[in-house]
Amino acid sequence: MTDLLRFRTDAAHEEPAVSLDAFVEGQANASAVRLEAGDDARVLIPYLDRIMLVEIGFPKFRDGRGYSSARILREAGYTGELRAAGDVLVDQIDFMRRCGFDAFAPDAPIDEAVLTRSLERYDYHYQPAADAIVPVWKLRHG
Amino acid sequence: MYKYDQYDQSIVDARVDEFRDQARRRLAGEITEDQFKPLRLKNGLYLQLHAYMLRVAIPYGTLDSRQMRKLAYIARTYDRGYGHFTTRQNIQYNWIKLEEAPDILADLATVEMHAIQTSGESIRNVSSDQYAGASADEIADPRPWAELIRQATTFHPEFSYLPRKFKIAVIASAEDRAAMRLHDIGLRLVANDAGDLGFEVYVGGGMGRTPFIAPLIRAFLPVDHLFSYCEAVLRVWNRTARRDNIHKQRVKILVHQMGAEAFAAAVEAEWQEILPNKSDVPRAEFDRIAAYFTPPAFEAGDREPDRADPDFAVWLDQNVKPHKHPGYAIVNISLKPIGGIPGDASADQIDLMADLAERHSFDELRVTHAQNIVLPHVRKADLYTIWQALVDAGLAESNLDLISDIIACPGLDYCSLANARSIPVAQKIATRFAGRQRDLGELKLKISGCINACGHHHAGHIGILGVDKKGTENYQLLLGGSGAEDASLGKITGPGFSEDGIVDAIERVTDQYIAVRQDGERFLDTYRRVGMDGFKEAIYG
Structure with missing residues (x-):
């Protein structure tokens, strides 16, 4: 595990994350939950006001289920830390940010220079997502 | 454009x-x-x-x-x-x-082109009807919708690490020239009784090793919700598809396993979740895009071309199709010269087709899924000039939809996935049947060099699948497929053939067709009437 990469100004949440099963089966007071790629993020929706960290596991970088999980949580109003953990590569972070991830715990170090350039590269995006970016169609029509 | x-x-x-x-x-x-x-x-x-x-x-x-x-x-x-x-x-x-x-x-x-999402586990380049904007049978030009989908699916952050590839096709006529129901999402623009436009939404079609014709999952989707509904389909699939076996991760497998009804219900439920995101592209943006597809300034007047040159007349009858505007025609340029490589064009030929489009087709060209080129808006008065230029360039083969108009994948000559060569088989078949192809009539023959089916063999009236049989190339024969509005999947006739054997087998199939066909029947019609039993003995004796 390498350094945590955060795009939040609050302090990192230190409580260890419990699994979704553990959370559902009695640890519903936990404030940090880890979702595996195949877990149903919607199970957490009733509890989002008291969760401070959701960590979503990426077993392989090609497994894109976590992108949908992230958006579902953000669309449900979750504002706490949303962390992508595991096989997370530099070329994915831009899309992950757009889906609502604001923290990254990659297995291998991320090249910061490449990342900075990657996050600044695209001035425009075609679709709205879980971030504040205004889609191109809105720019075209005011 | x-x-x-x-x-x-x-x-x-x-x-x-x-x-x-x-x-x-x-x-x-x-x-x-x-x-x-x-x-x-x-x-x-x-x-x-x-x-x-x-x-x-x-x-x-x-x-x-x-x-x-x-x-x-x-x-x-x-x-x-x-x-x-x-x-x-x-x-x-x-x-x-x-x-x-x-x-x-x-x-x-520099010319507004790219290679974005043309491969990989992404939403691929959207396909459509090559006669869009030119054909009389469309209810509207489908391309503005296709462009809207192109933009909305480009670098979609949630759907860029999908379980597998994902292909969308949009058409707007009853006749299906784009194999729409063999796509992951097939969309057909229709009007309801009130005259409003909407889409029939088909999901879960595809070829590959497990072919399916997409079932209808929504009979009428209002056009303004096109994108959010596609997002719902994608999200249901992205979340629930298998990730443990690359051969079972396409949406067609999920739709098949859940059943079309249950899949449709899951999509409807997800769509209700997605609607509040307001991701649908507003009508004003559609109108902006649609303005680029305003019909060109067609001239009045309608003069039929002079058919005195018999070779020209054959080409007219085979490769030129009616246009919605009187005085104009749709020209199909065959990239299937007898003995050539299906779909290939030289740089000089590509330049020549560009010249013809600029001079005679309002600067527009189309590529067809059958690997040919279309000049969509040609004045009938210019047809003879165009034909002469095509003859000089080796592009005037009069074989649209005939047996030598073969779809073939690159096969073992190029592809690392292939088990067998496709190109030499296509060349031998075209050469063998060139002399009598007009008598055989419409006969769509499609060749794949492996079970991934890039050559659409499942959808061929006659399909050929190259396999590896103990180290030698072997070819299975399929009959009865169609990628058109009467979509169907071909059935394997029986044991496979060698490279030369498959050409002989097709000759026996076409001989049998000629022997039993009734008036006006295409090969596919005859096959559907007499069934595999009507051909099996002729093939295997």
Whole structure:
């Protein structure tokens, strides 16, 4: 595990994350939950006001289920830390940010220079997502 | 035709810069081949048997002469002087160097083209009807919707690491010229009783090793909700598809396993969740896009061409189709010369087709899923001039939809996945049947060199599947497929054949067809009437 990469100004949440099963089966007071790629993020929706960290596991970088999980949580109003953990590569972070991830715990170090350039590269995006970016169609029509 | 504004151009330019950086990091060894592979595939760059192959997107198969000339330039500059038009209305180059790929993308960007999402586990280039905007049977031009989908699915952040590839087709007529129901999402524009436009939504079609014809999951989707509904389909699939077996991850497998009704219900439920996001593209933006597809300024007058030249008359009857505007016609340019490589065109031929489009077709060309080129808006008075130019360029084969108009994948001559060669089989069949193809009538023959079915063999009236049988190439024969509005999947006749044996077997099939056909029956009609039993004895004795 390498350094945590955060795009939040609050302090990192230190409580260890419990699994979704553990959370559902009695640890519903936990404030940090880890979702595996195949877990149903919607199970957490009733509890989002008291969760401070959701960590979503990426077993392989090609497994894109976590992108949908992230958006579902953000669309449900979750504002706490949303962390992508595991096989997370530099070329994915831009899309992950757009889906609502604001923290990254990659297995291998991320090249910061490449990342900075990657996050600044695209001035425009075609679709709205879980971030504040205004889609191109809105720019075209005011 | 659609033209980029500053936003479209900025996005494509940024993509060139991004891929240049990714290629640089790969060449410098900063990322592994395993990590680079999905990045290059998302940009259409495959590693084939002999070299890299680059697939360039031709959105919904529409392009202008400036873009077509750039494709010729790329063929000359970076490849061996030719390109290969594909079954998804794109073009691919087979002899590309990784070091030069970023420069090719930069060249493409100067003419509003790219290779974004032409491969990999992404939402692929959207396909459509090659006669869009020209055919009398459409209720509206489907291309503005296709362009809207192109933009909305480009770099979609949630759907860029999908379980598998994902293909969308949009048509707007009863006749299906785009194999719409063999796509992951097939959309057909229709009007309801009130006269409002909407889409029939078909989900879960596809070829490959497990072919399915997409079932209808929604009979009428109001057009304004096109994108949010597609997002719902994608999200249901992205969340629930298997991830443990690459051969079972396409949406067609999920739809089949859940059943169309349960899948449709899951999509409806997800759609209700997604609607509040307001991701649908507003009508004003659709109108902006649609304005680029306003019909050209057709001239009045209708003069039939002089049919005195018998070869010209044959070409007219076979390759030229009626246009919605009197005085005009749709010209199909066959890329299937007898004995040639299906879908290939030389740089000079590509330039010539660009010239003809500029002079005679309001600067427009189309690529068809059958790997031919269309000049969509030609004055009937210009047809003879065009035909003469095509004859001189070796592009005047009068074989549209005949047995030598073969769809074939690149096969073992190029492809690292193939089990057998496709091109030599196509060449032998075309050569054998060229003399009597007009008597055989409409007969769509499609060849794949492996079970991945890039040559659409499941959808051929006659399909051929190349397999590896104990180290030698062997060809299975299928009958009865169709990718049109009467979509059906072909059935295997029985034991396979050698390379020459398959050509003989097809001769026995066509002889049997001629012996038993009734008045006006196409091969496919006869097959459907008499069934496999009506052919089996003729094939195997």
